[in-house]
Amino acid sequence: MGVEGIGARVARKEDKRFLTGKGRYTDDMVVPGMKYAVFVRSPHAHATIRSIDATSAKSMPGVIDVLDGKQLLADGIGNLICGWMIHSKDGSPMRMGAWRPLAHETVRYVGDAVAIVVADSVAQARDAAEAVVVDYETLPVVTDTLQALSEGEPQIHPEAPGNLIFDWELGDAGAADQAIAAAAHVTELKIINNRLSPNAMEPRATLGIYDAGDDHFTCYTTSQNPHLARLVMSAFYNVAPENKLRVIAPDVGGGFGSKIFIYPEEIVCLWASKRTGVPVKWTADRTEAFLTDAHGRDHVSTVKMAFDSNNRITALKVDTIANLGAYMSLFSSCVPTYLYATLLSGQYAIPAIHANVRTVYTNTAPVDAYRGAGRPEATYLLERTIETAARELGVSPAELRRINFIRTFPHQTPVIMNYDAGDYEASLKGAMEAADWDGFAARKAEAERRGMKRGIGMSCYIEACGLAPSAAVGSLGAGVGLWESAEVRVNAVGTIEVMTGSHSHGQGHETTFAQVVAERFGVPIDSVNIVHGDTDKVQMGMGTYGSRSGAVGMSAVFKALDKVEAKAKKIAAHLMEADEGDIVIEDGALKVAGTDRSVPWSQVALASYTAHNLPPGMEPGLKEGAFYDPSNFTFPAGCYICEVEVDPETGQTKIVQFVAADDFGNIINPLIVEGQVHGGLAQGIGQALLEGVHYDQSGQLLTASYMDYAMPRADDLPSFTVTTSNTPCPSNPLGVKGCGEAGAIGSPPALINAITDAIGNNELTMPATPQKVWAAVHSAH
């Protein structure tokens, strides 16, 4: 390892820009003639639109135009799509209702976009938006996940009778039922996974620029995957063909999944730019973010876990209803299915698993992938259930897990996944040691003397990330392949530019990707630039989500580096009249092994461009590209232990320690990995302790600001103890696994297990607010 190579604890290159306010975000973009957009949004959760009258709004100061959905439809702009086809168990395709970028017939949730106002200033656009008269006829509303399927509830989309989108299953129901019938013990639980608002620090924004001279569009947008945005806008929304549409996602201030999807606003701003002849910029305010960013989670499940007399799990049966909100967002269908049920084996050898998943429409914001996407739901369900089982069986939670750990790899689960490597015992042991598990009883006794209830809980998570083998996801219904591309351009002076289809919005790619290059050629990371986020600069890519940038994006870079290295070695061998096979790269130079002959890296680069003396037949230049399609998912896993003290008088929970022992395979930059874990833990703890979206009966969002939506703050969190014990991933050349989501996946059950242990009552839902914990303490007696 060089000082800046793989494994080095290098400070993030991009932080100077971010910390000094020099980042360049979509809202920072200013182009000549640019105007501002404000959307008219539905104040009702469900209503028919009788008419839209923008006459007086159009005559207000500064207003350029007010456009609605009829005009959009007339111009041939298509409906939004869901990009993953799921079939119900009866073979019928999912029932997708129409999602118009601007609703002109029916609105289905509070915040549904109805019209766009373009004006000289945001204030003028707002004034005019208030003056647009929309005549609504309100309809009955349903927001609750379970209630949506009940008889007599309002019908949200004509395409989906009874609000059922699909009724899907995975696994062998007969085998699971049989094992449950024959079991020595069955643990049953109802599990609710709360609905979350993603809350990226930077709200969504977009700038649509139509150039009439070239009949060309440019879209600046807050996207995690600009190429996918371009593909979808070209192929499905009919905005413009790909060669006439450039999408740029510059610095993006956090995504957490919510910026994967294509939303109405970017399509409408591009279209409005063409209609009005001016560039159109829109930036969400925080209320709009709460109302319209795709939410996360929202599952209601029942689970049965069966054990034999040796406490070995014999079966798992799960029934889940997932709320997808008012419309099917881009990847909404795969989250509660292939990203969820496929992880229900956890770290355990379970012979029979069956999961049934029904998804429903409600009059709420669309629900889609949010940090972890499906895997937190699986982990929470499984880890609460096994903890409950341990209590019921009178076995220690660690022991029950140990008895059931998968210990040989590869391991084929009954729910598609083939785990390639892992050592769950090592993480468990590491976490228990770091947490001083054995000293807990004494700590509990001491807390009791202070009147506090102390509890400890664990969670052994596994997740599948590094999304994903293209053929595999294609066979499961994905509309896209999930490979990644890279191009490595060595300049004539030896500096290097790497084009990647991955997108960095907080992950630190400009540093870690550069470290991979530095490792290879011995150059400082300062001479390596990572270029991403622009469809004109990077040919193609699938973006960043599902903890895929390391395992897939970096692997593509790795492959391109292989090609560059091979060519550089040929050139060096030629220059030194040596055998190509004898060339090694050390300390920034290409050397003939075992001799003192060498040429510096920069000289090889220069030679490739001067082309005065290249091997016969070799093309000039030093630039190579690669596509990398992973052969498997990667399977990060670990053990998290949380210890809490509950104040029985107030129900206040204090986290006194949190230990994360992860297996992330090889680590490129420990500093960044720890940062990712810290952030993930904060989000998972936020879900478990603080966060929850509430709609009232009429579909109004009650948690539409930080006055009511509780985000985790530094003083809600302990100082984390983060350790790793790594098994390299055999499925990619770098041996890396994903680390971006693990914290959010593994932490909620550890925390809830700790609280329920402390209070002696297992009836607790997330977020475990003081009020709920207090009630649970008092109903435990």
Next chain:
Amino acid sequence: MYETIYHRASSVAEAANLMGTAAEGKYLSGGMTLIPTMKQRLAAPSDLVDLRHIAEMKGIAVDGRSVRIGAATTHEEVATSAALASVCPAICGLASHIGDPHVRHMGTIGGSIANNDPAADYPAAMLALDAVIVTDRREVKAEDFFTGLFETALEDGEIVTAVRFEAPAKAAYQKFPNPASRYAMTGVFVVRRADGGVRVAVTGAGSDGVFRHRDLEAALAANWSPGAVTNVKVDDSDLLSDIHASAAYRANLVKVMTKRAVAAA
């Protein structure tokens, strides 16, 4: 935010004059409540009359046990006043837990009590301390000043210029913050005077805003100890119930915060 005209007053009289000539004016102190409300377009004053630069409305004066705090004094100044801490540290502690450092450096005691948010901290202190609210027209006892949710005895154009109170023998404030807003989900300010008189004022919990809890006061007057609270019944029928806390839970918090305040006093 809608368009508005900003005025900076340099005296109370000038401020009152400016307000008199404005179509639909509003006083501006720290702006920590008013400005966000305007940004959300829930308020649209034609004119803003800034009170923060009026010398006679600023500063803390402690004379023996008599305290006077100018209305334009920031939470930070209250939190860090050594003079105040020497006679009534409870109010310094209260101010030090309002919002965050930004809010504390801008927000003022006058703005807070004029606004009378049902979850604000100062109203509980004013009521428990039996404070007098001084305006440009009169003096009003705290008891009569806070009249309901976001409602006060202030008339149109009336300016809070200061608050006055006698520092009690013992006082303490205990706040259970709302996990989201960190305003008081329930906050209790207890006061015990040298003559044994006790006041218990509760904020964040009452469906009609800040209030005194007479039964708790009686119990503590009889026996000033945390244990005296145990057998007092806190009726939850007049308490707030929302997504964060039910009335029953708030009733519990009233007792627990009272008990802890007495222990801390």
